[in-house]
Structure formats: C-alpha cells, structure tokens
Amino acid sequence: MMDDLLSDFIAETRETLEAIAGEIVAWEAAPGDRSRLDSIFRFVHTVKGSCGFLDLPRLERLSHAAEDVLADVRDDRRKPDARLVTAVLAIIDRISELTEAIDSGHALPDGDDHILIAALSEAEVSVAEESPATAIAVPANRGVARSIRLPVDLLDRMMAGVSDMVLARNELSRKLREVGIQSGIEVAFERLSLCIAEMRDSITRTRMARIEHLFTALPRLVRDISSELGKQVTLRIDGGDVELDREMIEMIRDPLTHIVRNAIDHGIERPEDRLLAGKPAIGTLDVCARQVGNHILIEILDDGRGIDADRLVRKAIDNDVITEEAASRLGWDAKLQLIFSPGLSTAQSVTAISGRGVGMDVVRANVEKIGGTVEVESVPGRGVHLTMRVPMTLTxxxxxxxxxxxxxxxxxxxxxxxxxxxxxxxxxxxxxxxxxxxxxxxxxxxxxxxxxxxxxxxxxxxxxxxxxxxxxxxxxxxxxxxxxxxxxxxxxxxxxxxxxxxxxxxxxxxxxxxxxxxxxxxxxxxxxxxxxxxxxRDLADDNVEALVEPHDPILLFRDLDGTERAIPLALVERIEDCFAGAISERAGRVRLVHEGRMIPLLSCGVPITAPKVRVLRMNDGTAEIAYAIDTVIDIAPVEVALHRAATPGLVAGVMLVEDRPVEMLDSFWMFAEVAQAETPVECKPLCLLADDDAWTRKVLAPLVEAAGYRVAFDDSGAAPDLVIAGDAATGELSAPTLRLRMTSEPVDASDPSLWRYDRPALLAELQRHRTRRNAA
Amino acid sequence: MMTDLYLIVEIDGQKAVLPASCIESVVEMGEVTPVPCAPRHVLGLFALRSRVMTVIDTRAALGADVRPGGRAVQAVIVTMGDHLYGFVVDHVDDVVPIDGAPAPARALLSPGWAAMSAGILEHDGMPMIVLDVDALISGKPTALAA
CATH class of the missing domain: 2.40.50.180 (CheA-289, Domain 4)
Structure with missing residues (x-):
C-alpha cells in the first residue's frame, strides 16, 4: 500500500517538475506574474504535504522552506529578485534529485540541504544582481484533459500485440488466398481487417504524446546556458501541441538539446558583440514543431553569427576531411554540409557547454537512426536555421x-x-x-x-x-x-x-x-x-548545369596548352588558319588583323610561337572574337553535365565526354571580356583629377582608369563627370566631387571625404557615379 | 542440493545440454531467410508465430562444418533480451533434471567447444557440456575472466 503511494508520488512529482520548469524561468523573467508564482507555490506545497504523509523528512524540509519564502512573495513581504529565484530553483532541483534517488533506491548524501535552505533567507539577499538573462514566452496554461496514468510498458505491450495481430491477419490472408476463399469468409475477413486497422490507429495514438514534453525542458536549459555564458536569449516556442510517438520524443531529446546548446554557445553572440553588429543585444532562439504528412518538422532558428562556411572548409582541409582541390569546387550549401563531418566543430575553442567529441555528426547519426533527417541553412551574420525531420512513429x-x-x-x-x-x-x-x-x-x-x-x-x-x-x-x-x-x-x-x-x-x-x-x-x-x-558528391542544382541544350553539338579541340576544351558549335562561325604576323598586340589587347578588320584574339595564355595559328571565329551578333587553338578534335553531339568552375573565367567548368574530362569555354565571359575592353574611349565618363602630382598620376590615375573612366588633369577640356580632389583643394567645382584625405580616420562624423587608400570605398564611389551618369 | 532442468541436444555427434529455463520450445523449421554480411553462424531469419526469429547454426558456432541446408531442421527456441533465437541442432533428446552447478571442464575441449561451454555437469555417470547461450548467439566466448 505504502509502495503504491510512494510510486504515485514519485510519478506525480516527476511530471509536475517537468511541467513547472518553464513556469519557473518565466516567473524569473516576470517576477510580478502572479499565476506563475501560484503554480510554483502549489507545487512545493503539494510536495510538502505528501512528504509529511509519506515520511520523507528531507524533502519536507526543503519544500517547507521554499513554500515559506514563496508565501512571503505572494503576500508582498518580499520581492522576487534573481537571487531568490536562483535559490528556489536550487531547491526544486534538489527535490528532483531526491525524488529520483527515492525511485532508484539510492541514497543521496545529505550534503548541503541546509545551505540551499539558507540561500532562501532574506539576509542573504544582496542588492545588486544582474537583470534576468532570459525572457521566456511560454504559452498560457491549458486546461487539464480527463486522463489516466498508464505504465509505458503496458502501452508497448499493447502495441506489440496489435502489430502481431496485423501480422497474423496477413498470414491468414495468405492462407485464405491459397485455399481459395468463399465470398462469405471474405466479407468477414474484410471486417476483421478493418477492425484491426482501426485498433492499430487508436493504439498508435495512445503512444502519441505532445512534443511539449520535450519543449518544457528548454526554457530552463536556455536560461542556464545563456546565463553561464553571459549571453541574453529570448526563447520562443511554437507548436508544442504537435503529437508524436513517445519513444520518438525520447530519441530526439538529446539531438534537440545539443542543437539548442550549440545555437547559444556558438551561434548567438555576446550582447556587446551583437550591438556592434547592429543587432538587438538580446538574441532570439525559435523552436517550433509542425506536422507535415507522416513527419514532424522541428525547426530551430537563431539570429546569431551564423556558420562561417569558409572557416569550416579550412578546418575540414586541416583535418583531412576534404582535399583542398575538392573544397575549391564546393558551393555554399555543400560547404555548410561539412558541419556534419565527424570531428569538426566551428567554434575556435572547445567550450564547457558544447564540449568536444559530440558534434553535429553525432546529432545527425542519431536522427538518421530513427529514420529522420537534419538539414542546415545559414546566412553569415544572420543566424542558423536547422530543420530536423522525423517520422511520427517508429513502428x-x-x-x-x-x-x-x-x-x-x-x-x-x-x-x-x-x-x-x-x-x-x-x-x-x-x-x-x-x-x-x-x-x-x-x-x-x-x-x-x-x-x-x-x-x-x-x-x-x-x-x-x-x-x-x-x-x-x-x-x-x-x-x-x-x-x-x-x-x-x-x-x-x-x-x-x-x-x-x-x-x-x-x-x-x-x-x-x-x-x-x-x-x-x-x-x-x-x-x-x-x-x-x-x-x-551529388553535383546537382547549383553546380551542375546544362549550358548546352540536349543534343546541341559541341566542338572539341586541343588548346594551345594541350588541354582538351570545347565550345558550343553554334557559336563558331568559321575555323581558319592565320599567319602569326597578322596578330598584333596593342594597348594590352591582342588583335587579329583579318580581311581588313581588327578582331580581338583570345587564347588560353600560352604564347603563340608557330608561324601559323588556327583560330575559331565566333560571333555573338554584334561583336566578333577569335580564339587561338592547336587542332580541332571532333564535333560531338553530347548532352553535357557541366561542373561549374568556382570562379568566373575563361573556363566555365568541366564535363565528361566519353569518360574524358573536357573543359568547356565560357563564351559569355569571353564576349563580356572583349566588350568591356572595346568600349570606345569617347563613351567613357571623364574624371578630372584636380591635384596634378606624382601620386595622382602614378597611383590614383590607373585605379580610376581601371574603373572605366577617362582621366584628365586639368579642366580645360570637356566638362568632367566626376572630380577627385585632395582635401586641401578649395573652390567651386562644377561636377560631383570626391574628396580624398591623407588620414585613415575622418576628422569628424560629418566629414564626407574618403581616405585615399580606402580602395573598396573609392571603387564603390567610382562605380556609383558611373552608373548615375549612365542612368542620366 | 540444487536441481535444474536441462535439455539434452546433439550437435556434430556430441551430446550437450542447454539450461531449460531459457528455452521456450522446440520447433521444426522451414526455409530460412539468409542475412547477407552476417557472421557465419547466423543462418538467417525465420518467422515463428508472427515474430522474427534469428536462427543460429550451433555447428558453425562450435567451429564444425556448416550443415547442408535445405531440409527442415529442428530448432531450440530461446528468448534473450527481447529477441527470439532458434538454435539449430542435429537432434533434440530429452529434458532431464540434473543436480549441482556446472563445474569447470577438466578435459581439454576443442577450441570451439571450449569457447561455447559454460561448464560440465554429470548426468547418469556421463559428463555433459553445458552450452553457453550468450556465446552461441554472439559466436564469441561470453567472458574470458569467468
């Protein structure tokens, strides 16, 4: 009789503890919230009452002390400050430990119960305590449904029984097919099948639990981690009423905990860093669950610094997870996937919270074990979005x-x-x-x-x-x-x-x-x-693309450097042999004199030494270019899967032609390259460099020219589109003026000038003025 | 004096006993579904009363030649840790009560038998090897220290 009462007490206490964890943290964030305070008070009060009856003196002492203090708070005799909340939390933790100890039959050393109790007393209260680190939005309490308590293993046995029934039904179905069934039996059998299916559904539902059971522990977890790390985090939980298999809930408890720890530890920055980055000091962590078909999606979003994919790649290379060559081909998403590689962690140092060893690889392995998946998205500086997808039931x-x-x-x-x-x-x-x-x-x-x-x-x-x-x-x-x-x-x-x-x-x-x-x-x-x-690696979507329509033939040729390359045949107008003498280099551009015209000549960069050279002449409708090659190999009608090169350039990417790697030329890049260089000089905007000194001529002028401007050093000619002057220069200038200063720091906040070596800012300004002119 | 029930079986021409406490039944088995990549002594899977049973070839576990497959064979059904196992043996004899606890084998057993035995019992003046159920399932000696 006593044992029954005791186990009921343990089960009840455990359940209430779980439910109350969020309340406590919410109360800490809003100490004035009377309803939270009341539910915590009720809890310790109930524990105290039961303990007296069951003769559990330690629990009684602890709960009694907490009850007294909370009663004071309820009657406004005391203010609930952070210290008091921490002390109450410590008591509740101890109650939880003791409950577990009673259940397992192990004795818990008496230890420091009295210290915990003493911490509650008013004398201990110090004046200055930091404000609560965590604010929690916990949904309001919902009404209690009519329910009974059942041991989980009974449910498991019922489920196993129903599963066996399904199998027995299947066997019967097979046997009936073998003997050839009569219609009367068939109808009865169908009815049996229907009943079993319905029963299976409802038994499956008994195994379902609200995911809330998993989420209730999060507020406390977030509070503890963030205060330990000196971070401020608002936790927002949504979708707690989504249901899934109890067993599944247990299986995802650890992965979810780990992800939340990671988000606070590695993701969300310290308040001062957040302010510097222009974000609110308090970070946000969203955890939400929803049902999609037979799956449950659990999404964890933080607004922290995001995953530094490049650092991830460097680490992966250092740890021999990936070769440098392979890494250079990875797209952004592929780089992010490296977070799931064993033995990688993005944090610079191992911290007590996330620890070492248990990485995202373990999280993923555990989720995959139950038939689920984990996906990650991240925008640097904006945060991480993790999605766990798990089946609703295991069985x-x-x-x-x-x-x-x-x-x-x-x-x-x-x-x-x-x-x-x-x-x-x-x-x-x-x-x-x-x-x-x-x-x-x-x-x-x-x-x-x-x-x-x-x-x-x-x-x-x-x-x-x-x-x-x-x-x-x-x-x-x-x-x-x-x-x-x-x-x-x-x-x-x-x-x-x-x-x-x-x-x-x-x-x-x-x-x-x-x-x-x-x-x-x-x-x-x-x-x-x-x-x-x-x-x-799956070379899908972003890094494979069919540049050429299916069955669009390509021209295969050997380039001057011996590499096999290809170009869509449709672009090639003619293949011609030219004398090397017809090639001239002027103003940094190689041109081919052909039929009285100058055609820009491109090549892979190997110098042309032979007296004759073969060129491919291409035409995009307005411009004409030539490309120097060694020999033509073949015209192949192939459907190409192109693996995009990491950086734009002459070669668009690599593809396989009859099992040979062939580089595809990027015709778009080639025409763009030529078109830019060929813009007539008169069309370029004019930039007046007002200070005619050595620095301006030798250092500044080439930069401005490279940005697509003509430069002038005096205003005797045409009206300039932009003037760049030192900060010493004065006087009215007719055109928009960019002032350069000698020092890297501005004189004051209103100083519009640029440091003369601030290249990015300078180029951005040049670009802006050019665009503005073109738009005008 | 302690008396336990044991089942006498014959494997590879040798009589041995299994503790009856862990035995559910003895069945005739049909065709077994093989499990690719499994250790040699795992014969495969068999459906017994709508449950999937893992079939263990005791001859293979003892290091003897693997039984020629095909025909129906007798299997001793054992439950261990929520899973059902069937030990395929050459012959099932009888359940007998035997007094006393198994003693360490004094004779030099072949390595296969030594690894799979939990000791020796005397029955009708004959020494009987007590098979170690855990070892037969895993194909490895249970604990080297014991």
Missing amino acids: IIPALTVSCGGQHFAIPRSAIDEIVRVGGDAVRPAKLGGADVVFIRGVRLPVVALANVIGADDGGDHLHMVVLKLSGGNRYALAVDAVHDHEELVVKPAAPIIMACGIYGGTTLPDNSRPMLLLDIAAIAERAGVDWKTGG
Missing part, C-alpha cells in the same frame, strides 16, 4: 521492397527520392575513374550496387536504380535487380548480432510471412565507400 513505416541476389529487402520510403530505370537519354550509366556513376537528367550520382554490398552475384546490368536521399542532401543511386511493391511494414529492431552487420535497420514480416530485412541506406553508402568529399 509502422511505409517502405519499398526491392530484390537483389534472389532476396527481398525493404527501403524506407522517406529516404527515396525517385525510382529510375536505366535507358534512354534521361538515365545514363557511366564509369568515372573506375567507379560507377549514373547521369540522371544530366545530374551525376554515384552508384552503389546492392549486390556488391551483400556479396551476391553482380550481373552488372544495373537496370533498376533507387535514388536515395541522405539527410544533408547527399544522394546516391542504389542498383537492385528488381523493384517491387510499396508496403506499410511493421518494423522491429533485429537481434544485436544482425544489427552488428551494419547495413540493416531492422526486420519486418510482410504478407508472405518470410522475414525481410530493412536496409539502412546511410550505412550502406558508408560501407560502399561512397566518397562525398572527392568528386562523388
């Missing part, structure tokens, strides 16, 4: 069955991007450095043959592929022998010895009663050695 998942080596396997639907069949132009297999790849609508993906992974005979056809999407955005194609059905499967964890194989996520029993293995697609990618870092 029943929609899956696709495939076969390989004569055996069926299941793949979680959530991981599948698309199912393709090799053939035609849209899905083309190829070899790249000995590895299998496939081009799907021009996007290259690494191929993993399931047969190789499971050690079955690999026919090598790879006709059927399932494109799988890992969290983090990486994709790969899994080659299988055949693709079968979509099924809803009851997935159970496999025995440890089978999980230890490292490629399975669990077992399931489909309708045919033959056990089937669920593939762990992330582990398979890892085992197959899909190397995302060095070229195997």
Whole structure:
C-alpha cells in the first residue's frame, strides 16, 4: 500500500517538475506574474504535504522552506529578485534529485540541504544582481484533459500485440488466398481487417504524446546556458501541441538539446558583440514543431553569427576531411554540409557547454537512426536555421521492397527520392575513374550496387536504380535487380548480432510471412565507400548545369596548352588558319588583323610561337572574337553535365565526354571580356583629377582608369563627370566631387571625404557615379 | 542440493545440454531467410508465430562444418533480451533434471567447444557440456575472466 503511494508520488512529482520548469524561468523573467508564482507555490506545497504523509523528512524540509519564502512573495513581504529565484530553483532541483534517488533506491548524501535552505533567507539577499538573462514566452496554461496514468510498458505491450495481430491477419490472408476463399469468409475477413486497422490507429495514438514534453525542458536549459555564458536569449516556442510517438520524443531529446546548446554557445553572440553588429543585444532562439504528412518538422532558428562556411572548409582541409582541390569546387550549401563531418566543430575553442567529441555528426547519426533527417541553412551574420525531420512513429513505416541476389529487402520510403530505370537519354550509366556513376537528367550520382554490398552475384546490368536521399542532401543511386511493391511494414529492431552487420535497420514480416530485412541506406553508402568529399558528391542544382541544350553539338579541340576544351558549335562561325604576323598586340589587347578588320584574339595564355595559328571565329551578333587553338578534335553531339568552375573565367567548368574530362569555354565571359575592353574611349565618363602630382598620376590615375573612366588633369577640356580632389583643394567645382584625405580616420562624423587608400570605398564611389551618369 | 532442468541436444555427434529455463520450445523449421554480411553462424531469419526469429547454426558456432541446408531442421527456441533465437541442432533428446552447478571442464575441449561451454555437469555417470547461450548467439566466448 505504502509502495503504491510512494510510486504515485514519485510519478506525480516527476511530471509536475517537468511541467513547472518553464513556469519557473518565466516567473524569473516576470517576477510580478502572479499565476506563475501560484503554480510554483502549489507545487512545493503539494510536495510538502505528501512528504509529511509519506515520511520523507528531507524533502519536507526543503519544500517547507521554499513554500515559506514563496508565501512571503505572494503576500508582498518580499520581492522576487534573481537571487531568490536562483535559490528556489536550487531547491526544486534538489527535490528532483531526491525524488529520483527515492525511485532508484539510492541514497543521496545529505550534503548541503541546509545551505540551499539558507540561500532562501532574506539576509542573504544582496542588492545588486544582474537583470534576468532570459525572457521566456511560454504559452498560457491549458486546461487539464480527463486522463489516466498508464505504465509505458503496458502501452508497448499493447502495441506489440496489435502489430502481431496485423501480422497474423496477413498470414491468414495468405492462407485464405491459397485455399481459395468463399465470398462469405471474405466479407468477414474484410471486417476483421478493418477492425484491426482501426485498433492499430487508436493504439498508435495512445503512444502519441505532445512534443511539449520535450519543449518544457528548454526554457530552463536556455536560461542556464545563456546565463553561464553571459549571453541574453529570448526563447520562443511554437507548436508544442504537435503529437508524436513517445519513444520518438525520447530519441530526439538529446539531438534537440545539443542543437539548442550549440545555437547559444556558438551561434548567438555576446550582447556587446551583437550591438556592434547592429543587432538587438538580446538574441532570439525559435523552436517550433509542425506536422507535415507522416513527419514532424522541428525547426530551430537563431539570429546569431551564423556558420562561417569558409572557416569550416579550412578546418575540414586541416583535418583531412576534404582535399583542398575538392573544397575549391564546393558551393555554399555543400560547404555548410561539412558541419556534419565527424570531428569538426566551428567554434575556435572547445567550450564547457558544447564540449568536444559530440558534434553535429553525432546529432545527425542519431536522427538518421530513427529514420529522420537534419538539414542546415545559414546566412553569415544572420543566424542558423536547422530543420530536423522525423517520422511520427517508429513502428509502422511505409517502405519499398526491392530484390537483389534472389532476396527481398525493404527501403524506407522517406529516404527515396525517385525510382529510375536505366535507358534512354534521361538515365545514363557511366564509369568515372573506375567507379560507377549514373547521369540522371544530366545530374551525376554515384552508384552503389546492392549486390556488391551483400556479396551476391553482380550481373552488372544495373537496370533498376533507387535514388536515395541522405539527410544533408547527399544522394546516391542504389542498383537492385528488381523493384517491387510499396508496403506499410511493421518494423522491429533485429537481434544485436544482425544489427552488428551494419547495413540493416531492422526486420519486418510482410504478407508472405518470410522475414525481410530493412536496409539502412546511410550505412550502406558508408560501407560502399561512397566518397562525398572527392568528386562523388551529388553535383546537382547549383553546380551542375546544362549550358548546352540536349543534343546541341559541341566542338572539341586541343588548346594551345594541350588541354582538351570545347565550345558550343553554334557559336563558331568559321575555323581558319592565320599567319602569326597578322596578330598584333596593342594597348594590352591582342588583335587579329583579318580581311581588313581588327578582331580581338583570345587564347588560353600560352604564347603563340608557330608561324601559323588556327583560330575559331565566333560571333555573338554584334561583336566578333577569335580564339587561338592547336587542332580541332571532333564535333560531338553530347548532352553535357557541366561542373561549374568556382570562379568566373575563361573556363566555365568541366564535363565528361566519353569518360574524358573536357573543359568547356565560357563564351559569355569571353564576349563580356572583349566588350568591356572595346568600349570606345569617347563613351567613357571623364574624371578630372584636380591635384596634378606624382601620386595622382602614378597611383590614383590607373585605379580610376581601371574603373572605366577617362582621366584628365586639368579642366580645360570637356566638362568632367566626376572630380577627385585632395582635401586641401578649395573652390567651386562644377561636377560631383570626391574628396580624398591623407588620414585613415575622418576628422569628424560629418566629414564626407574618403581616405585615399580606402580602395573598396573609392571603387564603390567610382562605380556609383558611373552608373548615375549612365542612368542620366 | 540444487536441481535444474536441462535439455539434452546433439550437435556434430556430441551430446550437450542447454539450461531449460531459457528455452521456450522446440520447433521444426522451414526455409530460412539468409542475412547477407552476417557472421557465419547466423543462418538467417525465420518467422515463428508472427515474430522474427534469428536462427543460429550451433555447428558453425562450435567451429564444425556448416550443415547442408535445405531440409527442415529442428530448432531450440530461446528468448534473450527481447529477441527470439532458434538454435539449430542435429537432434533434440530429452529434458532431464540434473543436480549441482556446472563445474569447470577438466578435459581439454576443442577450441570451439571450449569457447561455447559454460561448464560440465554429470548426468547418469556421463559428463555433459553445458552450452553457453550468450556465446552461441554472439559466436564469441561470453567472458574470458569467468
């Protein structure tokens, strides 16, 4: 009898503690909030009452002391300052520890209960305490629903029972099909099926809990971390009423905690740094949950400094996670993905909060383990947006069955991007450095043959592929022998010895009663050695682009430096041989004298030494250019998947032509390059450099010219569009004037002049005036 | 004196006993779903009363030749840590009460048997090797210190 009472007390206290954690922090932020104070008071009061009855003297002493103080606050005999709140929190923490200790049967050393109690007393109250570091917006209390308390393992047993019922029904269905069923039985069987399905739904719902259970701990967590780090954070929580599987809630508790810690520790800056960056001193952390189909999205947004992707890349290179060469090809998103690489942390130093070792890689691994994904977006200086996507329930998942080596396997639907069949132009297999790849609508993906992974005979056809999407955005194609059905499967964890194989996520029993293995697609990618870092990376969207329309032929040629390059054939007007004597270099530009005209000649940069040179003549409709080459190789009708070069330049990117890397010339860049240089001098704006001295002529003038201006050193000629003068110069000037000063610091705030070596500001001004002139 | 129930089985021509306390039943098994990449002694998966059972080939675990597959075989069903296992044995004999606790083996067992045994018991004047269920499942000796 006593034991029952005690376990009820423990369960109740534990639950109230969880619910009250947010209230306490909210009360600290708004000590005047009477309703928060009341609920905390009720809690300690209840604990005190129960303790007396159950004979738990330590708990009684603690709760009694807290109750007294809170009663004083309620009666306005004391002001709830930060110190008092901290002391009450300490008491509540101790109550929580003691409760757990009673439950586990371990004794908790008596220790410093009296110190905690003493901390409550008024004498201890010091005058100056910093203002509360955290403000919490906690939704108002909701009404209590009619409910009963059930042990979770009973629910688990019920769920297991229903799962077994589904399987038994499947088996019966198969047996009925074998013997050939009569219509009467069929109707009865259908009814049974319906009942089981409904029952399964409602039992599944009993396992559901509001995600609030997870969120209630956050206010306290945020308060503790931010005050420890001297940061100020407002936590905003939304979507606490979203429901998901209790077990799932437990599984995402650690990843969520870690992400929140990271956001405050590495993301949100100190108040002074925030003010310097022009942000409010108090950072904002948003945590919200919503349901999308069978998934729950949990988003964590902070407005901190964001992820420094370049520093991430440098670290990755230092730690040999990625080669420098591969890093140079990564786009912004791809760089951000490096945060999920093992052993990387963006913070300069290891801190007590985020610690070392547990990185985002672990977070992602844990979320993937339960069939979820984690994605990250970040704008430097603006913050980080992390999205965790997890299935609503662990037990029943929609899956696709495939076969390989004569055996069926299941793949979680959530991981599948698309199912393709090799053939035609849209899905083309190829070899790249000995590895299998496939081009799907021009996007290259690494191929993993399931047969190789499971050690079955690999026919090598790879006709059927399932494109799988890992969290983090990486994709790969899994080659299988055949693709079968979509099924809803009851997935159970496999025995440890089978999980230890490292490629399975669990077992399931489909309708045919033959056990089937669920593939762990992330582990398979890892085992197959899909190397995302060095070229195997999914080169989709931003860094692959079909510059050439499908079947638009390209001209392959050997360039002067021996490299194989290509250009869309449609751009090439003629291929001609010219004498080297016809090439002249004037004003830094190489030109080809041809048929009485001067045609700008571009080349890859290797000097032309042969007496004759072959040129490609191109025309964009208004301008004509020539490009010097060695020999023409071929005209190839290829559909190109171009891997964009990191920086704009002569070469737009690299593509594969018959398994050879070929550089594609950037015709846009070439024409733009020529067009800029060829702008007639008269059209350029005129800049008057008022101070005719050596510095102006030798240092300033070239800069101004490079920015697209003509320069003059006296105002005898045409009216200038812009005047640049030293700060010593005086007098009325007719045109807009840019003043340069000798010192880097302005004289006062109203000083509009620029430091003469502030190159970015100078160039920006030059650009602005030129644009303004053109617009006029 | 302590008396426990044991099941006598025959593996690779050798009689041995399994503690009856962990045994659920003995069944005839049909075709097993293989588990690629699993250790050699894991024969595969089998559905038993709508539950997925992991089938262990005791001969392979003991380092003997793997049984030729195909025909229905007898399996001893054991539950360990929420999971169901089936030990495929050559022959299931009988459940017998045996007195006393297993004693360390004095005879030199073959390495396979030594790794999978939890001691020796006397039954009708015959020494019987007590099989270590955990070791059979993992394919490795349970604890080297014991």
